[in-house]
Amino acid sequence: xxxxxxxxxxxxxxxxxxxxxxxxxxxxxxxxxxxxxxxxxxxxxxxxxxxxxxxxxxxxxxxxxxxxxxxxxxxxxxxxxxxxxxxxxxxxxxxxxxxxxxxxxxxxxxxxxxxxxxxxxxxxxxxxxxxxxxxxxxxxxxxxxxxxxxxxxxxxxxxxxxxxxxxxxxxxxxxxxxxxxxxxxxxxxxxxxxxxxxxxxxxxxxxxxxxxxxxxxxxxxxxxxxxxxxxxxxxxxxxxxxxxxxxxxxxxxxxxxxxxxxxxxxxxxxxxxxxxxxxxxxxxxxxxxxxxxxxxxxxxxxxxxxxxxxxxxxxxxxxxxxxxxxxxxxxxxxxxxxxxxxxxxxxxxxxxxxxxxxxxxxxxxxxxxxxxxxxxxxxxxxxxxxxxxxxxxxxxxxxxxxxxxxxxxxxxxxxxxxxxxxxxxxxxxxxxxxxxxxxxxxxxxxxxxxxxxxxxxxxxxxxxxxxxxxxxxxxxxxxxxxxxxxxxxxxxxxxxxxxxxxxxxxxxxxxxxxxxxxxxxxxxxxxxxxxxxxxxxxxxxxxxxxxxxxxxxxxxxxxxxx
RNA sequence: UGGGGUGUAGCCAAGUGGUAAGGCAGCGGCCUUUGGAGCCGCCAUUCCCAGGUUCGAAUCCUGGCACCCCAGCCA
Numbered sequence: 001x002x003x004x005x006x007x008x009x010x011x012x013x014x015x016x017x018x019x020x021x022x023x024x025x026x027x028x029x030x031x032x033x034x035x036x037x038x039x040x041x042x043x044x045x046x047x048x049x050x051x052x053x054x055x056x057x058x059x060x061x062x063x064x065x066x067x068x069x070x071x072x073x074x075x076x077x078x079x080x081x082x083x084x085x086x087x088x089x090x091x092x093x094x095x096x097x098x099x100x101x102x103x104x105x106x107x108x109x110x111x112x113x114x115x116x117x118x119x120x121x122x123x124x125x126x127x128x129x130x131x132x133x134x135x136x137x138x139x140x141x142x143x144x145x146x147x148x149x150x151x152x153x154x155x156x157x158x159x160x161x162x163x164x165x166x167x168x169x170x171x172x173x174x175x176x177x178x179x180x181x182x183x184x185x186x187x188x189x190x191x192x193x194x195x196x197x198x199x200x201x202x203x204x205x206x207x208x209x210x211x212x213x214x215x216x217x218x219x220x221x222x223x224x225x226x227x228x229x230x231x232x233x234x235x236x237x238x239x240x241x242x243x244x245x246x247x248x249x250x251x252x253x254x255x256x257x258x259x260x261x262x263x264x265x266x267x268x269x270x271x272x273x274x275x276x277x278x279x280x281x282x283x284x285x286x287x288x289x290x291x292x293x294x295x296x297x298x299x300x301x302x303x304x305x306x307x308x309x310x311x312x313x314x315x316x317x318x319x320x321x322x323x324x325x326x327x328x329x330x331x332x333x334x335x336x337x338x339x340x341x342x343x344x345x346x347x348x349x350x351x352x353x354x355x356x357x358x359x360x361x362x363x364x365x366x367x368x369x370x371x372x373x374x375x376x377x378x379x380x381x382x383x384x385x386x387x388x389x390x391x392x393x394x395x396x397x398x399x400x401x402x403x404x405x406x407x408x409x410x411x412x413x414x415x416x417x418x419x420x421x422x423x424x425x426x427x428x429x430x431x432x433x434x435x436x437x438x439x440x441x442x443x444x445x446x447x448x449x450x451x452x453x454x455x456x457x458x459x460x461x462x463x464x465x466x467x468x469x470x471x472x473x474x475x476x477x478x479x480x481x482x483x484x485x486x487x488x489x490x491x492x493x494x495x496x497x498x499x500x501x502x503x504x505x506x507x508x509x510x511x512x513x514x515x516x517x518x519x520x521x522x523x524x525x526x527x528x529x530x531x532x533x534x535x536x537x538x539x540x541x542x543x544x545x546x547x548x549x550x551x552x553x554x555x556x557x558x559x560x561x562x
Numbered sequence: 563u564g565g566g567g568u569g570u571a572g573c574c575a576a577g578u579g580g581u582a583a584g585g586c587a588g589c590g591g592c593c594u595u596u597g598g599a600g601c602c603g604c605c606a607u608u609c610c611c612a613g614g615u616u617c618g619a620a621u622c623c624u625g626g627c628a629c630c631c632c633a634g635c636c637a
Contacts, residue, residue, distance in 0.1 A: 007576080034637055069636065126635055133633055137564045140633090171635055181565040183633050192635035211637050235566055235632050256567090258630095263573080269637095311585060313575050315568090318630050322573045325586050335599060370599065401597070410595055443595070455595045524596045551597045 008314035010255055014053065014226060017253070023225040027059030030224050031085065032066045032099075032215070035077035035199070037269040038284040038291045039084045041305070041326070042260040048309035049257070050228055051089040061089075062222055064097040068214050070198040078199070080284070084292040088302050099209075099218045100200050106209050106217050107161065109247055110172060110190060114153045118246050119190060120146055121156035122173045129171070132178075133186055139179035140186045146175060160193055163206045167193050174213075176242065184239050188212050216240040216252070224252040230259040231316065260312070261320040264474040265290045266481045266490055280494060281475070287531075287543050288475045288498050298472065299519050299529025299545035304333040323474065327546050334519060334527045334545070339367045339374055342412065342457045342508040343522040343542075345469055347386035349432035349461065352417065355383040360462070363443065365413045379508050381414055384461035386506045388524075391456040392433060394422060399555050401453035403433070410455040412523060416441040416448075457523045465512035467540045469528065471500040505542075513537050524548065 014027060029050040033043060054061035063085050067073050086092055113119040122145045124132065134140030148156075160170055172191040180186055190213035195206045209217075219227045227240075234256045244251040261267060266275075267290055275281050275289070284291050287298035295305065308329040312321050342365075361381045368374035387403070396404040403409045408418045414437075421434035440447035478484075478493040485492065511520065514530040515537065521527050526547040535541040 032637095036637085066637070072636075129635075130633075135564085135633055138633095139564090168635065183565080186633085189635050194635080208635090210635070215637085231567070232631055233637090237566090258568085311574085313585095315575075317568055317574090319574060322586065325574070328586060331598090340596080340598095369596085399597095412595065414595095416595095448595080452595085454597070457596075521596085521598080524598070526598095548596075548598050553597090555597080 009316070010049070010226070010228060010257060010314055011053065011056070013253075013255060014057065017225070018057070022253075026223075026225050027054060027057035028061070028223060028225045029054050029059065029228060030062040030064050030097075030219065030222060032064045032218070032229075033081055034066045034069070034072070035074060035081060036069070036072040037077060037273055038080050038289075038293055040267050040269075040272060040289075040291045041262060041265075041295065042267045043084075044088055044292055044305050045260045045309045045312070045314075046228070046230075047085055047088050048306050049314060052310070053226070053228075059225075060095065062095045062097050062224070063092055064218060064222065065099060066211070066215065066218070067098055067100045067198070067200065068209050068211065070194060070196045070201075070208065073199050075199050080293060084296075087296060088292065088305060097218075097222060098200060099214055100198060102214075102218060102221055103201065103205055103209070105221065106214060107207075109217060109249075110209075110213075111154065111157065113174070113190075113246060114157055114172075115150060116246070117150060117175065119153070119172055119174050120148055121153050121160065122146070122171050122187075123169070124171075126168055129189075133183065134178070136183070142178045143173070143187065146187070157191075160191065160207050161205075163195065165193055167195055169193060172207075174239075174243070174246075176239075182235060182238055184212065184236050185242070188239060212236055212239050213243060216244050216254075217247075217249075219252040220244060220250045223250060227252045227254045229254060229256055231256050231318070232259075256316065257314050258316055258318055261318075262290065262326065263320055263323050263479045264476050264481065265323060266476065271490060274491075278491075280491065287470070287472050290475075297532055298543055299527065300330050301333050301337075301519075304330040307333070320480075330527070330546050331549070334521060336370050337368075338519050338521045338527055340365075340369070340523050341511050341520040342379060342459055343467075343469070343511065343520075343525065343528070344386040344388050344457065344459045344464075344506045345471075345502050345522075345525060346389040347459075347504060347506045348389045348392055348430065350385045350387050350417070350458070351432060351434050352383050352385070352437045353420065353434050354436045357383060359383065360460075363413045377510060379413060379510075380460045380463040382460045382462050385411070385458045386461055386464060387411075387433075387456055387458045392419070392430075394430065397556065397559060399559075400552075402456060403435075408452050410441075410452045411437075411458050412455050413443045414458070415439070415443075416450065416452055457525075459506045459508050461506070463509050464506035465509055465540065467505045467507050467511070467542060468534075469502045469505045469542045469544065470531070471502060471544045473498050473500075507540065511540060514540050514542075519545070521548070 031050045051061045122143045132141040171189045173187045176185045178186045191207045194208050237254050285293035285297045362378040363381050365379050366376050391402045393404050403419050410416050417435045417437045419435050423432045425431050475498045476493045477495045481490045481493045516530050516532045516535045518530045527545040528542040531541045
């Protein structure tokens with residue numbers, strides 16, 4: 001599929017840089033996650049942007065772990081991030097980098113700044129630094145340690161590095177301007193002392209660089225041309241530029257865009273972590289999670305996520321994308337590519353009283369009406385069937401076209417049937433339907449063209465495969481999950497019905513051999529994916545990816561008062 | 563009340579002085595052996611507001627207003 005032509009303000013900037021040969025005609029981006037959690041759909045937007053831009057310009061894009069804080073980072077997250085990025089962006093061909101590999105170079109550069117009187121060791125503790133930083137409207141106060149001699153600073157920095165001082169007792173600070181209206185420029189911290197093992201460096205270091213100090217250096221080392229990040233870093237750009245200029249090293253251009261927000265969804269790493277740790281979901285890859293791993297397990301295709309990211313655009317405006325836009329992108333993809341199948345989720349037995357006992361027929365069915373090359377298959381038919389409970393109403397509401405006493409309906413790829421009798425148990429619950437079929441109306445025969453109001457799906461009772469099907473709904477009930485009542489938080493907006501497990505589903509035989517990860521459209525029900533963890537051939541477990549558009553549900557809803 | 567940003571339809575988003583693209587959602591209709599898909603049509607006399615410049619302004623100027631970000635030794 002050709003890449004759709006896109007233009008956004010970032011691509012405009014790059015086009016103009018190419019015009020002026022600003023970076024010798026190179027385009028080199030990077031995606032720099034911190035390995036402190038799983039990637040989510042917001043990261044997917046950034047991945048698609050950064051890797052997409054590189055692809056569009058025959059450039060390069062690095063996956064770079066911004067692993068400068070050993071207190072929060074773990075190898076498990078590194079592994080999951082590599083997996084997710086490759087799923088979305090393709091083979092990285094080894095372009096995987098770690099900020100921690102640059103720690104020595106960063107340290108040497110810090111020494112350079114100290115030598116030039118542009119950085120100093122400060123003995124103020126965290127609390128004192130906060131108090132002397134000033135406020136939004138008042139300037140800060142200079143640290144009493146700001147004017148130490150270069151030699152003393154050099155000595156102290158060296159001893160910090162060698163572990164002579166306890167956590168938090170000293171920092172290395174850039175000497176910029178305590179009165180700057182931009183708080184980030186009020187002598188920002190470059191190094192803090194943290195005696196903690198790093199997931200890759202072990203105990204090699206006990207001082208770790210802060211984001212502001214490290215990030216531009218990482219970009220510079222990798223010869224990045226355009227360093228694309230989210231809006232909250234806009235205030236940090238003057239610092240990014242300051243460090244690079246003070247060092248006189250290669251200077252990429254930072255560009256900021258608005259991060260993704262999705263309605264009915266939470267996309268903060270802290271909150272996603274909380275959902276996992278407090279077991280509100282089964283894990284980072286729970287199919288209800290907005291993580292890349294979650295969507296993958298749910299059954300979303302990488303292509304649908306890429307298309308989604310392309311279609312929502314890139315700008316600097318804070319926005320909240322309607323989840324319906326995401327759902328539309330997966331439906332669009334699966335409509336074109338998913339094989340169709342018959343599956344009855346909530347079975348209701350139907351006996352065709354005039355159909356010969358013991359007889360079985362094989363009915364041809366199309367695998368995908370949108371794609372002739374998908375071919376066809378054969379489905380067994382017999383005297384006893386299952387249909388969807390929802391496809392029968394003893395007292396049909398207005399505009400209800402499906403089966404009810406005395407009415408006719410077509411069985412997909414089969415015959416037209418008529419409901420003759422409703423069988424109930426002692427409690428009055430419907431247990432089965434007695435119907436008659438019209439032998440002249442087998443699909444494909446001339447009499448089959450008779451108009452009936454609707455066509456329903458079914459599965460032959462004798463041949464049905466039993467399965468578990470998991471119906472997922474949105475995790476949060478509120479468009480803005482953070483909009484909670486006084487004293488409550490986003491958890492109070494969790495949807496108690498976000499998962500419904502159906503254990504007695506009846507599938508057409510072909511589905512029994514589905515491999516984990518296989519996707520189908522269950523006709524009239526939605527798109528489903530064999531669960532990658534729990535589904536086994538012979539004992540399938542399906543996840544509902546997304547429903548089909550349901551016009552009847554809308555009509556029925558409108559008919560209800562209120 | 564400091565600094566940095568952003569305002570175009572319900573949600574996104576193009577538009578860069580020449581008379582408001584497109585997608586999602588919604589609404590009508592056609593078609594249909596999936597109430598799916600598809601197709602057709604409707605959906606901003608107006609671009610946060612007020613002035614100004616201009617033959618002509620969403621685009622330029624002036625002044626307002628609203629919202630977001632920044633006072634971690636997180637990123």
